[in-house]
Structures are given as C-alpha cells and as structure tokens.
Amino acid sequence: MKPVVTAARQVSRHDIVRVVRQTSRLVRRMSWLPAFVVVLLGWQAGLLFALLVGWLHPAAYVAIHIAGCLALAACLWRLNASTKDDRYSAALQMVAWSALAGPFGAFVAAAIALPSQLRSSALHDTYTDDVAADTLAIGPAERMHIALLDRRVRIEGASRINPLMDVIADGAQAEKLEALGVSYRKYEARLSAVLRRGLQDSDASVRVLAATVMSKLHAKFTAKLGDCQTEAAAKPTFAENWRNLAEARMAYAESGLLEASRAHALIESAVEDLSRATEIDPADQAVIGRLSLARRQLSARRA
Amino acid sequence: MATDTDILLPVEGGYPYVLGGVGSWADGLMRASPQLTFHIVAIGISAQSRRRSFELPPNVVGVTDVLLDVCPKGRAPTRKDADRLQRIFHLLEDALTVGDGSTFEELIEQIRVTGFGQTALLDSREGWRAMEEAYQRLLPNCPLLDFFWSWRFLVRSLLAVMSTPLPNARVCHAVATGFAGMVASYAKLAEKVPYLLTEHGIYTNERRIELAVADWLFESGAGGYVTAEPIELRTSWLNAFKAFSRISYSAADVITTQYRANQNFQRVDGACSDKLRIVPNGIDVAKFGSIPHDTAPRRPTVLMIGRIVPIKDVRTFIMAVALLKDLVPNVVAILIGPEDEDPEYAAACHQLVRQLDIESSMEFLGRVPDVKKYLVASDVLALSSISEAQPIAMLEAAATGLAIVSTDVGSCKEILEGFEGDPVKGCGGVVVEPCNPKAMAEALAKILLDDALRADMAEVMRRRVASYYNKDRVKGLYEGLYAELMAQSVPPADPKSHDQHQYNH
Numbered sequence: 001m002k003p004v005v006t007a008a009r010q011v012s013r014h015d016i017v018r019v020v021r022q023t024s025r026l027v028r029r030m031s032w033l034p035a036f037v038v039v040l041l042g043w044q045a046g047l048l049f050a051l052l053v054g055w056l057h058p059a060a061y062v063a064i065h066i067a068g069c070l071a072l073a074a075c076l077w078r079l080n081a082s083t084k085d086d087r088y089s090a091a092l093q094m095v096a097w098s099a100l101a102g103p104f105g106a107f108v109a110a111a112i113a114l115p116s117q118l119r120s121s122a123l124h125d126t127y128t129d130d131v132a133a134d135t136l137a138i139g140p141a142e143r144m145h146i147a148l149l150d151r152r153v154r155i156e157g158a159s160r161i162n163p164l165m166d167v168i169a170d171g172a173q174a175e176k177l178e179a180l181g182v183s184y185r186k187y188e189a190r191l192s193a194v195l196r197r198g199l200q201d202s203d204a205s206v207r208v209l210a211a212t213v214m215s216k217l218h219a220k221f222t223a224k225l226g227d228c229q230t231e232a233a234a235k236p237t238f239a240e241n242w243r244n245l246a247e248a249r250m251a252y253a254e255s256g257l258l259e260a261s262r263a264h265a266l267i268e269s270a271v272e273d274l275s276r277a278t279e280i281d282p283a284d285q286a287v288i289g290r291l292s293l294a295r296r297q298l299s300a301r302r303a
Numbered sequence: 304m305a306t307d308t309d310i311l312l313p314v315e316g317g318y319p320y321v322l323g324g325v326g327s328w329a330d331g332l333m334r335a336s337p338q339l340t341f342h343i344v345a346i347g348i349s350a351q352s353r354r355r356s357f358e359l360p361p362n363v364v365g366v367t368d369v370l371l372d373v374c375p376k377g378r379a380p381t382r383k384d385a386d387r388l389q390r391i392f393h394l395l396e397d398a399l400t401v402g403d404g405s406t407f408e409e410l411i412e413q414i415r416v417t418g419f420g421q422t423a424l425l426d427s428r429e430g431w432r433a434m435e436e437a438y439q440r441l442l443p444n445c446p447l448l449d450f451f452w453s454w455r456f457l458v459r460s461l462l463a464v465m466s467t468p469l470p471n472a473r474v475c476h477a478v479a480t481g482f483a484g485m486v487a488s489y490a491k492l493a494e495k496v497p498y499l500l501t502e503h504g505i506y507t508n509e510r511r512i513e514l515a516v517a518d519w520l521f522e523s524g525a526g527g528y529v530t531a532e533p534i535e536l537r538t539s540w541l542n543a544f545k546a547f548s549r550i551s552y553s554a555a556d557v558i559t560t561q562y563r564a565n566q567n568f569q570r571v572d573g574a575c576s577d578k579l580r581i582v583p584n585g586i587d588v589a590k591f592g593s594i595p596h597d598t599a600p601r602r603p604t605v606l607m608i609g610r611i612v613p614i615k616d617v618r619t620f621i622m623a624v625a626l627l628k629d630l631v632p633n634v635v636a637i638l639i640g641p642e643d644e645d646p647e648y649a650a651a652c653h654q655l656v657r658q659l660d661i662e663s664s665m666e667f668l669g670r671v672p673d674v675k676k677y678l679v680a681s682d683v684l685a686l687s688s689i690s691e692a693q694p695i696a697m698l699e700a701a702a703t704g705l706a707i708v709s710t711d712v713g714s715c716k717e718i719l720e721g722f723e724g725d726p727v728k729g730c731g732g733v734v735v736e737p738c739n740p741k742a743m744a745e746a747l748a749k750i751l752l753d754d755a756l757r758a759d760m761a762e763v764m765r766r767r768v769a770s771y772y773n774k775d776r777v778k779g780l781y782e783g784l785y786a787e788l789m790a791q792s793v794p795p796a797d798p799k800s801h802d803q804h805q806y807n808h
Contacts, residue, residue: 177511177515178515180515181514181515181516181537184515184516199736199737199738199739200736204564204711204712204713205505205508205511205512205568207711207712207736207737208508208512208689208690208712208737209511209512210737210738211616211689211690211710211712211737211738212512212515212516212613212614212689212690213515213516214689214737214738215613215616215618215689215738216516216613218618219613219618219648219651222618222651222654222655223647223651225654225658226650226651226654229654229658259626259740259741262622
C-alpha cells in the first residue's frame with residue numbers, strides 16, 4: 001500500500017501547485033484589461049454626469065467624447081497591430097461601443113468581451129500548464145507506457161515478438177536463422193551470447209550460420225584494425241592515427257567476440273597506442289580521458 | 304534418334320571456370336569414367352569471367368554456357384494474348400514461390416507454345432502490372448525498386464534456363480538444386496531425360512546463409528525483430544531458391560548426397576524418401592596410402608589445406624595456433640592453399656599473424672605442386688571451416704594416415720567418428736565447435752603431445768577411408784546409377800512434333 005499512498009500525496013501536492021500557478025498566470029495575463037474597463041466606464045460616466053448637471057455644453061461634450069474615443073482607438077489600433085495581443089482588440093471593441101453609446105456602450109462591450117477573454121486565458125493556461133507539468137513529471141517512455149495501458153496506443157503484433165535469446169534457444173529453424181541474421185545486421189556486444197548459443201545448436205544449418213556470422217564480424221573488426229595499423233605505421237607522428245588505432249582495438253576487445261586473454265591483450269595494446277598519442281599531443285584531453293578509462297578497464301580485468 | 308552425349312552435367316557458378324570443391328569433384332567424376340561422354344552446362348552471369356581454370360577431360364564433348372541475366376526477347380504480346388499472359392504470370396510466380404513440378408512443366412510448355420520472352424513478360428505494360436501485383440502479394444513493405452530488380456533477375460533467369468538449347472543426353476546429372484537443378488528439371492520435363500541430382504551441401508541452406516549476411520539486400524525498419532512474417536527482400540530470394548529445390552526434388556528420379564545428415568534437410572525441403580541415396584566422395588586410396596611417412600626429426604607440425612577464404616575460417620586456425628604455442632612451444636603450422644580468390648581476406652590473415660606475433664610458427668605456402676609431400680611430413684591435419692560437405696583434403700590426409708582435428712561441419716564428424724553400420728570402429732581425430740580457437744588449440748595439443756593416441760587415430764582414419772571413401776567403390780556407385788537411369792531413358796521426341804504442337808495451340 002505504501003507506494004499508492006505516496007503516489008496520492010504526490011498528486012495532491014502537484015494539484016495545489018498547478019492551481020496556484022494557474023491563478024497567478026491568469027492575474028498576470030488579465031491585469032490591465034479590467035483596469036482599462038474601469039477607467040473607460042469612469043471617463044464615460046463622468047462626461048455624461050458633467051453634461052447632465054450642465055458643467056459641459058453639449059457641443060463640448062460631443063467634441064471631447066469623439067476626440068477621446070478617436071485618440072484611444074488610434075493608440076489601441078497601433079498596439080494591436082504591433083503585438084497581435086487579442087486583449088487590445090477586446091479593448092478596441094469596448095472603445096467602439098462606448099463611442100457609439102457612451103457609458104452604456106462601454107458597459108455592454110465590457111460585459112461581452114471580458115468573460116470570453118477570461119475563458120480563453122484560462123484555457124490557454126490550463127493547456128500550457130498541463131503540458132509543462134507532464135513534461136516535468138514523466139518522461140516519454142512513461143507517457144508511452146501510460147498510453148499503452150490506457151489502450152490509446154497499440155503496437156500491432158507486439159505479443160509475437162520474442163527476445164533473440166529466446167528465439168535462438170527455443171525457436172523453429174527458420175526463426176533461429178532469422179535471429180542470427182538480425183544479430184549480424186544489428187550487432188552489439190550483448191548479442192555475442194546469441195551467436196555462441198547458435199554455435200551449439202543441434203541443427204547444423206544454425207551452427208553454420210552462427211559460425212558464418214561470427215567469422216564475418218571478426219573480419220569487420222580485423223579489417224578496421226588493419227586499416228588503422230597501416231595508417232599509424234605510415235604516419236606515426238599523427239596523434240589521431242594512434243587514437244584511432246586504440247579505438248579500433250578497444251572496439252574489438254569490447255565486441256564480445258574474443259576470448260578473455262585476446263581481449264586483454266588488445267586493451268593492453270590500446271593503452272600503449274593512447275600513451276603514444278598523449279606523448280605526441282599532451283594537450284588532447286579526450287585522449288587523456290580515454291587512456292585513463294582504458295587503464296581502469298585493464299585493472300578491472302586483472303582484478 | 305542418336306544422342307549427343309551420355310551425361311549432361313549442369314554446374315552452377317563453378318566448373319570449368321572457378322576452382323573449388325565442387326569443380327574438382329566434377330572433374331574427378333568425369334575422369335573416373337572415361338567410357339562415358341559428358342556435356343557440361345556451365346551456369347553463370349554475363350559479367351563473370353569465362354577463362355577456364357580446369358583443363359577439360361578428353362571425354363567432355365562440349366560446354367554450353369547458360370547466362371542467367373541473358374534471355375531471348377521473344378515476340379510482343381497482342382490483345383488476344385491477354386488470358387495466356389495472365390496464366391504465364393501466374394505460373395512464373397508459382398515457380399518463384401511455391402515450386403511445384405507440374406506447374407513448372409506447364410510453364411515450360413506455355414513459353415514454348417507462345418514464344419514469349421523478355422519483351423512480353425518483363426518489358427511490356429502487362430509485365431509491369433504483373434510485377435506490381437506480385438509485389439503487392441509477396442512483399443508490399445519492401446521498396447518497389449528493390450523488388451523490381453529482384454523479380455526481373457529471377458524471371459530472366461527462368462527464361463534463360465528454359466530457352467537454352469540443350470544437347471540430347473541419356474542422363475542429366477545436376478550438381479546441386481538451384482539453377483543447375485532447374486536446367487536438369489527442364490531437361491527432364493521438356494525432353495524426358497532421366498534426372499540424377501547430387502547435392503554436396505544443401506543449396507537452400509547455403510543460400511540462406513549467404514542471404515542472412517548479405518549487405519546488398521534491403522533491410523526494413525523491423526529488422527531488429529524476429530517476427531512470424533519476415534518482410535525482408537531476402538525472403539523473396541530464399542523462397543525462390545526453396546521453390547527451385549522443390550521443383551528439382553519433384554522432377555529428379557534419384558537424389559544423392561554424401562552423408563546422412565543432409566538427407567534430413569532434403570526431406571524437410573520436400574524430397575521423397577524413396578529417391579534418396581548416399582554416395583560419398585571417393586579418393587585414390589592406393590595413391591595416398593602407399594606413401595611412407597617422413598620419419599626425419601622435425602618440429603611438431605600442423606597442416607591445413609584449403610583456399611584462404613572466409614568460409615575456411617583461417618582466422619580461427621591462426622588464433623588456435625597462437626594459443627597452441629603456449630601448449631606446444633615449438634609447434635609449426637603450415638597453410639597450403641591459393642590466396643587469390645579473396646586477396647583482402649588473405650591480407651587480413653597475414654596481418655593477424657603479425658598482430659599475434661606468430662610469424663615464426665606459421666608458413667603460408669600458397670599453391671603447391673604436390674600436396675602429398677606435406678601430408679607425409681605432418682603430424683596432424685586441422686580443418687577450421689565453417690561450412691563443408693565432405694572435404695576431399697580431409698579424406699586424402701586420412702588416407703595417408705594423419706590424425707585430424709576438424710570443426711563440426713558437413714560430414715566431418717561422420718568421417719572422424721564413424722557412422723551407423725561403419726565396420727571400422729574408433730575415432731580418427733577430434734571434432735570441435737566452429738569459431739572456437741581455444742577448443743581447436745586444446746585438441747591439437749592433445750594429439751601432438753600423445754604419440755600413441757596420434758598413431759591410433761591415424762590407423763583408424765586409414766582403414767575407414769580405404770573401406771568407405773574409396774574412389775573405385777564410389778565410381779561403381781555412380782556408374783550403377785547412370786546405367787539404371789539410362790535403362791529408363793526414352794528417345795527424345797522429334798523436334799517436328801514440337802512445332803506441330805505449337806501450331807495446335
């Protein structure tokens with residue numbers, strides 16, 4: 001039960017964080033628009049009051065109203081064009097309504113524009129917050145796992161795919177041969193176990209293919225090694241040649257294809273090559289790092 | 304009607320142009336029966352060099368080249384041919400996937416009657432559509448272009464096989480299934496020539512191995528998985544080779560192989576048990592057995608005879624010698640065999656000898672005029688091959704009285720340890736796992752360090768080869784089979800009747 005409780009706690013803490021983050025983002029996004037509405041309504045209400053009590057002549061009222069609305073509209077138009085922020089277009093709408101119907105128009109426009117702005121901000125924040133939170137909390141593999149569990153994603157025929165080691169141990173002849181072919185084409189050190197198992201198979205075809213794959217892999221590594229040796233012999237003053245030779249030796253030693261003694265001898269030779277490379281270019285930190293790694297591997301093997 | 308030759312001998316990719324085990328075997332077979340005449344059908348491709356590596360025996364009356372990438376253009380199809388074309392496309396696909404003898408016979412007949420070739424079946428609009436439909440059915444996940452070239456080659460090769468004029472023969476003896484088997488099947492089904500099939504290695508197994516490690520073939524994104532339905536281009540090729548084998552097994556009158564384990568593979572691939580026989584390789588026991596062993600003092604000597612090519616896994620042998628030096632410090636290893644077939648591999652072997660610092664213990668002699676001299680001056684023969692059928696070099700070494708260490712490939716185990724019903728009991732050597740230098744080194748050391756064991760093994764080998772792998776015995780078996788099949792042989796039909804047949808269709 002303990003893991004479940006822990007998970008529940010994590011979820012509730014996560015939710016609180018999300019709500020706080022969402023609210024603060026909403027406030028930040030909406031901060032100037034309500035203030036603008038209040039100012040616009042106040043201005044329009046003040047003008048109307050001044051007209052009604054006789055402080056303003058009707059012509060002066062009309063002139064101030066139209067000039068003010070035009071100035072505001074021009075400012076908002078420019079801002080809207082430069083920033084493409086939909087809050088400016090909402091403010092512009094309010095100014096247009098207030099230009100037509102004074103404070104009543106501004107009130108109606110605010111009633112229409114503000115809630116839709118609040119909704120779109122909330123939606124935007126929820127989405128970005130979810131994505132951000134998901135990205136932070138779970139990795140792609142786990143997301144794929146959840147999707148698989150939720151049956152949102154399916155890999156067709158997944159149940160028919162078996163590990164290569166199982167195939168080589170228990171498969172039919174055709175499957176074993178295919179497994180060996182795959183091991184050759186996608187070879188990495190861990191697959192040497194598949195090849196060794198293939199060499200001991202009761203079916204001669206499987207043994208022959210396993211031996212062929214082994215032989216071809218050896219040929220690939222020895223060919224690379226031979227090329228690097230030739231390069232190093234031709235240009236022994238180039239540190240890069242010795243480093244490449246060491247890398248070729250290390251790759252062969254770590255291939256899983258060699259007997260322990262031969263792999264050990266190759267690493268010893270790689271250490272010598274890397275030492276030569278550092279003598280030629282003592283500033284090459286990558287070679288120094290590789291040399292210490294090779295020495296550690298050598299000591300580990302000796303141990 | 305008089306026949307042009309006694310035996311028609313289709314050989315794929317080898318004799319008389321390429322040196323190798325099957326080529327040497329074919330040469331020996333013909334020389335062993337000088338009273339019979341042979342006509343060779345050499346199967347290859349146009350880019351292959353046709354410079355002869357063998358001097359033809361005097362009883363060879365002719366050589367016909369079948370070039371798999373060259374086929375007759377044939378006539379262009381008309382609207383009236385639509386149904387017949389569809390039938391031929393169906394039969395072609397069948398011959399490249401299912402491999403049924405009766406449908407192949409119908410295909411031969413249809414091609415003969417219609418006179419279609421590359422123009423109608425590959426270069427026409429209908430040919431393209433047929434290829435597209437085959438692609439959709441067989442390999443829709445593979446790139447169309449790759450499938451197109453594979454399909455084109457395979458169809459052309461079938462047309463080449465079915466269009467090559469063959470001489471009249473009393474028996475057709477194919478060495479392997481594959482294209483050689485298809486030529487023999489064609490001779491059997493079209494001309495009613497009795498068909499003897501000899502398989503050294505199993506053709507489909509060998510092609511499967513080649514295809515599994517081929518770098519030129521398309522590999523799908525699913526290549527990291529082994530699924531129930533492989534979707535690689537290599538599947539199409541392998542299916543074609545399997546189909547060829549089934550057609551050959553169905554058409555052949557007698558199917559021989561050199562050892563028992565191969566018969567299981569033949570049965571699995573569709574061969575009828577009643578047709579199966581065993582005919583081993585034979586060597587001149589008197590010639591090899593009569594030479595006395597060189598008793599002069601020498602370093603412990605290991606001999607390996609074989610071409611320096613990857614299939615012989617010379618690398619494992621070299622690695623084994625490096626390990627053997629720790630167990631038998633003064634050992635010397637002699638490697639006899641040509642290096643020109645795969646110079647890159649040979650260079651890598653020399654390089655490995657230098658890397659291992661065993662130059663003083665290894666000798667590469669290349670080709671030698673007389674191998675017997677080295678056989679009698681060695682203590683043990685090593686064979687590190689990853690694929691063999693029944694190596695002649697091993698039998699020759701055994702006849703001289705050499706103990707042998709061999710990988711467990713082909714019939715090597717049977718030769719060294721005997722088989723059910725073998726009158727000669729005992730082991731003539733040690734069988735080791737392929738690609739295992741340590742096991743090979745230990746086995747070599749065991750024999751080199753124990754004189755009594757070595758002598759016992761040598762004696763077992765000498766007796767077993769004399770009793771079972773004797774050239775005269777093997778010659779008698781083949782001549783008996785030829786006589787049996789010649790008795791079934793019917794005179795070939797009058798060519799005029801073929802023409803009449805065509806018009807009737």
